[in-house]
C-alpha cells in the first residue's frame with residue numbers, strides 16, 4: 001500500500017503556470033505554452049512550485065551569525081503591548097529588518113557602482129590612449145561634467161581664458177572619477193549637482209557620502225553581529241550609501257557611457273520577442289555593462305561580418321536586448337529589446353537564438369539549462385560572472401582587445417546559424433517605440449532650442465496641463481503577473497495628466513505594450529497631457545534608459561527646480577516615484593536614494609518590512625519630515641497610481657498651483673499693459 005501511494009505521488013503531473021494568468025503579454029503567453037509543450041521549465045513554472053518563505057517576506061529572519069537563523073515573525077494575533085520578540089543576542093524585529101534592508105541597499109549600490117567603476121576604468125584607458133577600440137563620442141558631455149570633478153576646461157594665457165588641451169582634461173577627469181570609489185577624504189564630487197537646499201540637508205544630517213566603497217563596506221560592518229542596534233541609525237547609513245549610488249556610481253556610469261558611446265537622442269525602434277528574425281542570425285545581449293555590447297553592435301554592422309553571415313545563408317544579423325544591456329543598446333543604437341527580465345529564458349526557447357551574450361546582473365543561471373535543449377551558444381563575458389554548467393562558453397572581455405572579442409563572438413553566432421533545430425517558433429508580437437530620451441532631449445523637446453531650458457515643462461505644470469511628473473521604473477517579479485502592474489500604473493498616471501519618465505524593465509514593458517509613441521497620447525492620456533504631447537510630438541512616457549540612468553531622472557528633477565516656479569528643492573515638486581514589480585536589491589538602493597532626494601516612492605508587490613511595524617512606520621511616515629520623500633507600498637496598481645497622484649496634488653496645493661487657471665488670450669494692448 002505504501003509503495004502504491006509512493007507511485008501515485010510520483011505519477012502526479014507537475015504543477016505548471018497558467019500562461020494567461022502569469023503574463024499580460026501574448027508573446028510571453030505563447031512562448032510559455034511552447035516551453036511547457038517541450039517540457040522545459042521556466043521561472044513562471046518554478047514560481048508555482050516554490051513558495052517564498054513567510055518569515056523572510058516579513059524581513060525578520062536574522063542569519064548574521066551561526067547561532068541563528070533567528071526568526072521573529074509577527075504573532076498571528078498581532079502585538080498587544082510591548083513587542084518582546086528578540087533573537088538570541090537580543091536583536092529586536094526593528095534591528096533585524098533594518099539590517100536586512102540595509103544589506104539590500106549595500107548590494108544594490110555595489111552592483112550599480114561596480115558597473116560604474118568598470119565604465120570609468122575603461123574611460124581611463126581611453127584617456128591614457130591604451131585602447132583604439134573606444135573613443136570619446138561626446139566631448140560636450142565630458143566638458144559638461146569636468147567642473148564637478150574640479151577640472152578646469154579653460155586655461156589663462158596672458159590674461160585671456162583659452163580652451164585647455166582636451167586630452168589633458170580627459171585624463172584629469174578620468175583619474176578623479178576613478179578615485180571616487182576609494183578616496184581617503186572629502187565627499188563625492190557629484191553631490192553638488194543636487195539643488196542647494198538638498199545638498200545642505202544631507203550635509204546637516206551628516207549623510208554626505210565620503211567614497212563609494214566605504215559606504216558599502218560600512219553597511220556590511222554596521223549590520224554584522226553585535227554592531228549597530230538602532231534602526232534609525234542604520235537607516236541613516238542606508239541614505240548615505242544609496243546617495244553614493246544615485247549621485248555617485250550610477251551617475252558616473254551614465255555619464256562615462258555617454259562620453260564614450262554618445263549621449264542618447266530620441267530614435268525609433270521596436271520591442272518584444274517578435275523582433276527576432278527566422279532568416280537572420282539572432283544575437284541577444286543581456287545584462288548591464290554595455291562596454292562589450294557596444295563592440296558587438298559595431299562588429300555585427302561591419303561589412304566583414306555581414307558578408308560572413310550571408311555566406312552561411314543568413315539574410316543578416318539581428319541584434320536584440322534583454323534587461324539593461326538591452327536598454328543601453330536601445331537608447332544609443334536603436335537595437336530593439338527582445339523582452340524584459342522575465343522573458344530571458346523564452347528568447348532561447350524560440351529556437352532561433354544563435355548566441356546569447358551575458359555580462360553582469362539579472363542573468364538566470366537556468367539559462368544554461370534551457371540553452372542545453374537548443375543550439376544556442378550561451379557566452380559569459382565577465383570575470384565576476386561565470387556559470388558552472390559545462391555548456392557555457394566563457395570569453396572574457398578586455399577593453400584592450402574589445403573588437404577582437406566582439407568579432408569572435410559574432411563569428412561564433414554566425415557559425416551556429418546552420419545548427420538550428422526544427423523547433424523554431426518566434427511569436428509575431430512586437431510594438432514600435434520611440435526611446436533614447438535624456439535630460440537634454442527633454443529640454444530640447446519641451447523647452448525648444450531657442451529657450452534651451454525646462455521653462456516650458458514648468459509652465460505646463462504650473463498651468464495644470466501637466467499635473468505632475470512620475471518616475472516609474474524597475475523590474476518584473478515572478479510573484480506578480482508579468483507587466484500587469486507596470487502597464488496599469490503607467491496608464492492610470494497618464495490618464496490623469498501625469499508625465500511619466502521610465503527606465504529599466506518598466507521602459508521595456510511600456511515599449512512592448514505600445515506606450516512609447518507620440519500617437520498613444522490621444523488614446524490613453526488626459527486632455528492636458530495629450531495636448532502637450534501632441535504639440536511637441538513626444539510620447540507621454542519618456543524612456544530614459546537603463547537602471548543606472550535613474551540618475552537622469554534625478555538630474556531632470558534638478559533641472560525642473562532650476563527652471564523656477566516650482567519650489568527650491570526636489571521635495572517641493574509635484575512628482576513621485578514608483579517600482580510596481582520590483583524584485584532586485586538594486587531597486588531598494590534606488591528607492592532609498594529617491595526618498596532621500598525628496599521623492600515620495602511607492603513600491604508594488606510587497607516590502608520585507610511587515611514583521612517590523614515600527615521600522616515600517618519610520619520609513620513610510622517619519623522620513624517625510626526629514627527628507628520630504630518617504631517610502632510606501634501598494635500592490636493594487638490603480639491604488640498605487642492614485643497614491644502617487646494624491647501626493648502630486650498635495651505638492652500642487654503647497655505650491656499654490658492647485659486651482660485651475662483660466663487661460664486668457666492676450667492681444668497686443670493687453671501685453672503692452674503688462675509690460676508697462
Ligand code: BF8
Nearest residue numbers: 323324474475504505547
Ligand atoms: O537593472 S529593472 S530586472 S534589468 S534590476 Fe534587472 Fe530590475 Fe530589470 Fe536592469 Ni534594474
